[in-house]
Amino acid sequence: MTEDNVGAILKKLDDVYGVTKEGFYHDQPWQLLAAIMLSAQSTDKQVEEVLPDFCRRFQTAAQLADAPLEEIEASIRSIGLYKNKAKNLKKCCTQIVNEYGGEVPSEIEELLKLAGVGRKTATLFLADAYEIPGVTVDTHVFRISRRLGWAEGKNPVIVEQELQKVLPEEHWNRINFQLIYHGREVCTARKAKCEECILGDWCERRI
DNA sequence: ATCCCGAGGG
C-alpha cells in the first residue's frame, strides 16, 4: 500500500485534466439526475445531443411520469440501453412525484430507492447538484485505483470506503472525471498504454 | 469483434 504517491498523482491529475468538469445541461435537479442515468454505458456527447430537447419536452418530473413510455423512448432513442432507461425514468419520476413531493431527495439512502439509480448515479448526482463530497466509483475509478495501489477491495463499495481514507476530501468530487478521462485514453481495461502514462513515475503497476 | 462513464431481474 503506497500512500506517499497520492499527493504527487493528485497534483498531476489536476494539471493535466483540470479541476472542474462542465456538468450536463439541465433546468431542474431531476433533469440532472436523468442526464446521469442516461450517461450509463454511453458517451457524454450522446447525452448532450438529446438533452436540450429532452428538457424542453419534459420540464417537470410529473410531465415525464405521465408521458407514454413510447414518447420517452423516442426522446432518448439514440442513447444506449434506451428501453431500460425510458422505463426506469418513468418509474423514477413517478416515485419523485408520489413519494417525494416532486423534489429529488438529497439523501443517498432515498436516492438509492429510485428506479434506475444505483450507487454510482446517486453519488455523482449529489456531487454535481449539491457539491456534496463523495467518491463516485465507476468501472474506471475501480480499475485505476487498484492499479495505483490505492485500494484492494473486490467491489465498488469497499473501494469507495478505501478511497475516502486515502484521498483528501477536496479531491473526492473531481477524482471521478479525472480518472474517467485517464481510463478511456491511457489506463484502459486491456492493453493499458503505460509508456505514455503521466502517472508512470508513481504507479505500482508500471514500476 | 469487443468493450463499455450501470442497474435491474431471474
Added chain:
DNA sequence: CCCTCTGGAT
C-alpha cells in the same frame, strides 16, 4: 451470480 439491454468507440 450471471444475464440482459443499446449504440458507439476502437
